[in-house]
Amino acid sequence: MSSQQGKSGKELRIVTRHPITLDDIRRDEDKVRLLHIIRLYGEITEKALQYLVYELKQKGFNIGYEFSLIGGVPSSRPLRDSLIALLYTGLLETNPRNKKLRLTSTALEEFLPSEKIPEEEAEKLRELVEELRPKISAIDAEVELATMLGRGGRRRRRRF
Numbered sequence: 020m021s022s023q024q025g026k027s028g029k030e031l032r033i034v035t036r037h038p039i040t041l042d043d044i045r046r047d048e049d050k051v052r053l054l055h056i057i058r059l060y061g062e063i064t065e066k067a068l069q070y071l072v073y074e075l076k077q078k079g080f081n082i083g084y085e086f087s088l089i090g091g092v093p094s095s096r097p098l099r100d101s102l103i104a105l106l107y108t109g110l111l112e113t114n115p116r117n118k119k120l121r122l123t124s125t126a127l128e129e130f131l132p133s134e135k136i137p138e139e140e141a142e143k144l145r146e147l148v149e150e151l152r153p154k155i156s157a158i159d160a161e162v163e164l165a166t167m168l169g170r171g172g173r174r175r176r177r178r179f
């Protein structure tokens with residue numbers, strides 16, 4: 020019997036990454052634009068944000084994320100990684116009540132005022148976000164409803 024046949028289980032693979040700083044975020048225009056999108060839209064679920072960035076790309080406003088359609092649902096690993104980086108640096112946080120992403124006070128008061136995007140780009144982005152808001156808010160509501168039903172739908176045994 021060979022040694023490969025005798026092994027069962029999963030292999031643990033460790034990937035090292037350097038810590039992400041605010042300066043790294045400042046140098047990455049995609050992440051800065053993503054923060055501006057979240058600022059314009061407001062609190063948003065991760066799924067709705069994936070849809071929003073995908074729809075912006077379809078309308079000609081590409082911020083640099085590639086998407087795969089899985090069962091008609093847009094998915095982007097680089098966008099997910101960017102969200103993790105923004106959460107790690109404290110520019111984004113998750114609202115514990117509804118699990119939506121929102122900007123922190125650090126992002127709103129210190130980071131974004133110093134990281135401007137060109138005015139014509141900002142205006143185009145503002146228009147597109149408002150145009151897409153009804154479609155995206157429906158996706159947001161769907162996710163929020165599923166979260167509420169998942170949380171409240173289970174009966175818990177009362178302990179005395």
